Amino acid sequence: MAWNRPLIIVLLAVLLALTWWRLQPEDAEIRRSRLIMGTVVEIMAEGLESSKLETAVDAAFAEIARLDKLLSVYHQDSDVSRLSQSDNGSQVTTETAEVLALGLDVAQRSGGAFDLTLGRLNSLWAISDGARRVPGQKAISAALRGIGPTSLSLDGRLVNKRMPHLQIDLGGIAKGYAVDRAIAVLKQHGITSAAVNAGGDMYLLGQRPQRPWRIGIQHPREKDAVLETVQVSDQAVVTSGDYERFFVQEGIRYHHIFDPQSGFPARDCQSVTIIADSVALGDALATAVFVLGPETGLQLLTQYPRAEGLIVAADGTLHASPGWAHYQVAP
Amino acid sequence: MTCSAVDPVALTRARRQVFLALFIAIAVTLHVLETLLPTPVPWLRLGLANIMTLAALYLYGGRAAWTVSLARVGVGALLLGRLFSPGFWLATAGALLATSAMIIMYRVAGRRLSPIGISAIGAAGHALGQILAARLLVMQHAAIWQIFPLFLFFTVFSGILTGWLAAGLLEQLRQHPAFQSAATGQGARMRPLQLKDPL
Amino acid sequence: MKTPWQVMTGGDWLVVLFLLGVSLTGIIWIATAPAGSRVVVISGEQVRFTAPLGQPRSVVLDGPLGQTRLVIDDQGVRITESSCRQKICVAMGPASHTGDLLACVPNRILVRIDNPDGKEAPYDLLSR
Numbered sequence: 001m002a003w004n005r006p007l008i009i010v011l012l013a014v015l016l017a018l019t020w021w022r023l024q025p026e027d028a029e030i031r032r033s034r035l036i037m038g039t040v041v042e043i044m045a046e047g048l049e050s051s052k053l054e055t056a057v058d059a060a061f062a063e064i065a066r067l068d069k070l071l072s073v074y075h076q077d078s079d080v081s082r083l084s085q086s087d088n089g090s091q092v093t094t095e096t097a098e099v100l101a102l103g104l105d106v107a108q109r110s111g112g113a114f115d116l117t118l119g120r121l122n123s124l125w126a127i128s129d130g131a132r133r134v135p136g137q138k139a140i141s142a143a144l145r146g147i148g149p150t151s152l153s154l155d156g157r158l159v160n161k162r163m164p165h166l167q168i169d170l171g172g173i174a175k176g177y178a179v180d181r182a183i184a185v186l187k188q189h190g191i192t193s194a195a196v197n198a199g200g201d202m203y204l205l206g207q208r209p210q211r212p213w214r215i216g217i218q219h220p221r222e223k224d225a226v227l228e229t230v231q232v233s234d235q236a237v238v239t240s241g242d243y244e245r246f247f248v249q250e251g252i253r254y255h256h257i258f259d260p261q262s263g264f265p266a267r268d269c270q271s272v273t274i275i276a277d278s279v280a281l282g283d284a285l286a287t288a289v290f291v292l293g294p295e296t297g298l299q300l301l302t303q304y305p306r307a308e309g310l311i312v313a314a315d316g317t318l319h320a321s322p323g324w325a326h327y328q329v330a331p
Numbered sequence: 332m333t334c335s336a337v338d339p340v341a342l343t344r345a346r347r348q349v350f351l352a353l354f355i356a357i358a359v360t361l362h363v364l365e366t367l368l369p370t371p372v373p374w375l376r377l378g379l380a381n382i383m384t385l386a387a388l389y390l391y392g393g394r395a396a397w398t399v400s401l402a403r404v405g406v407g408a409l410l411l412g413r414l415f416s417p418g419f420w421l422a423t424a425g426a427l428l429a430t431s432a433m434i435i436m437y438r439v440a441g442r443r444l445s446p447i448g449i450s451a452i453g454a455a456g457h458a459l460g461q462i463l464a465a466r467l468l469v470m471q472h473a474a475i476w477q478i479f480p481l482f483l484f485f486t487v488f489s490g491i492l493t494g495w496l497a498a499g500l501l502e503q504l505r506q507h508p509a510f511q512s513a514a515t516g517q518g519a520r521m522r523p524l525q526l527k528d529p530l
Numbered sequence: 531m532k533t534p535w536q537v538m539t540g541g542d543w544l545v546v547l548f549l550l551g552v553s554l555t556g557i558i559w560i561a562t563a564p565a566g567s568r569v570v571v572i573s574g575e576q577v578r579f580t581a582p583l584g585q586p587r588s589v590v591l592d593g594p595l596g597q598t599r600l601v602i603d604d605q606g607v608r609i610t611e612s613s614c615r616q617k618i619c620v621a622m623g624p625a626s627h628t629g630d631l632l633a634c635v636p637n638r639i640l641v642r643i644d645n646p647d648g649k650e651a652p653y654d655l656l657s658r
Contacts, residue, residue, distance in 0.1 A: 006393075006394065006397040007393060007397075007431055007434050007435070010427055010431050011431065044654075195654065195655055197655055199658075200656065200657050200658035201657070202655060202657060204655075207576065207577060208654065210570065210577055211570065211577045211580050212577065212580075213654050213655070214652070214653040214654050215653055215654065215655050215656070215657050216652065216653035216655070216656045216657070217656075217657050217658075218656055218657065218658035226652070226653065226656070229652060229653050231580075237657045238657070239657040239658050241658065243658075244658065273657060436545075440541055443539060443540070443541035444539060444541040444542055444545065445537050445538055445539050445541075445542050446537070447534060447537055447538050447542045447546075448538070448539065448541055448542030448544075448545040448546070451542070451545050451546050451549060452545060452549075455549050477560055477629055477630070477631045478631065479556065480552075480553045480554070480555070480556025480557045480559075480560060481553070481556075481557055483549065483552065483553035483556070484550065484553035484554065484557060487546060487549045487550055487553065491534060491546065492534075494534075494537075495534040495537055498532070498537045499531040499532070502531070502532075
């Protein structure tokens, strides 16, 4: 048959287009979990083909592990441990300095409610390690000696300790910083939609395929219930609660978020959830607000216009910052 | 030189060129006039210019149909100032699919279909081409397929209309001596398969 | 000139009826979609905004051409104003069935109705 040429060209073009379209590597979605930093870290990523996602996620986990070695109190050689062991202070890496700078800023603005020097206090209570005893007042006072927002000073990469016995504990903001860096690694690999979740402190990059990320907030007293659901994109969600690590003695709950003024667990809140631009900041603010209580905590948040918070007070009432409603998902 | 010394093959070819050019001009005019008419939904036009593409297909074959249809899209876009605009690509995609569909149907079933049937297929191809182009260029979301069934429904009717008008035009043209050779297929390089053709 | 019916052959009728059948099937399929519960606004490739259909509200969306206003009420969701030239989107009327679409193409706003309940978990991750 004498087919005419333009027709054949068009048909070939269509065929080629279909084949090319079919051969395109398909976008995948992966979820990977690992035990790092003493918690389960889960990374979800999607939008590229599987092999690229795997490479990116592996790199992200590697970065978290690297930072863990640098910032954890449980590693003898970490910057933090060396700092704690030194007399006057020491040089730290750029990353440690960044974390310290952020922590010190929140410490100052919160009037010391957030504190980076609670290493001795934490070891004393050892709640994270499962201890269930209330230390004596003398031991607590000794552990609190010299702490405060001015107990550390940072000059470039040189950290100065006001007192030699101060023990540095970066606490949650080290984890938060690691999550932020992991997200940066994923972005470098070209990923635009991902979630990095380190035991409930997370960053949500981009959006899910059809909508923003939806994050449920754990109800502080009902195990299987969700307090609220928020809708976020390119933000961190951090919750600090008195239900994560605690023990009860004689009807009193002792948990792991200490009030630096008293040396005892802070009493004014059941849980605090912060939405912020970085997990490190979110974590520092969550701790500070938890210690400060609903009113003073909300006041602190006004100094961080891009952060919003939801507080469950000790009596169970909810307090939200003005911009919080923007993130709420209508039920 | 007298007319009687003119070579009939050259004459046929010259006639074909002149008439195709005329068809293109008429097609462009029809197209431009159509865009001046108000429509409830944009892009939902009668496609009257397709009458000329059909005429070219029946009188001069598939190649000629391509000539008229592609030239109409190009010149029409130039005149309306829409060259390379999104609408231009939609129209081009529609024209490509429509013309391909019409030519294939003509080859395969030209004996059993009139211009109306061919035109209906062409209209459907036009709709499909536009939706595909819209999906790729305008809305990167599969939801655009929701519009397609309704779109297709209306284009079938406009296809019947243009096919009917084309049939009428062809009937008139074939009566004129200038189109005699064309009508018998001697000027065309393609015609519907006859049962007695060797394969 | 002959009427269309005189021109049309048996083959033509087959073609026409086939095409009409396909399009009608598609139309019925779309029209019988259940009432939707959620409005999703998409711009380009990104989801910009979602809201349930049950709660009346009015929202203004920004696009390359300017603003488009969406109103959700008991009739569904419709576009009430837009900065495009032809205002076809405004004329499209309310949408309330799953799969329904409204669009302001020049301003790159696409509004869909879907029905996410029961198909997905209420949240992707839990913050604790």
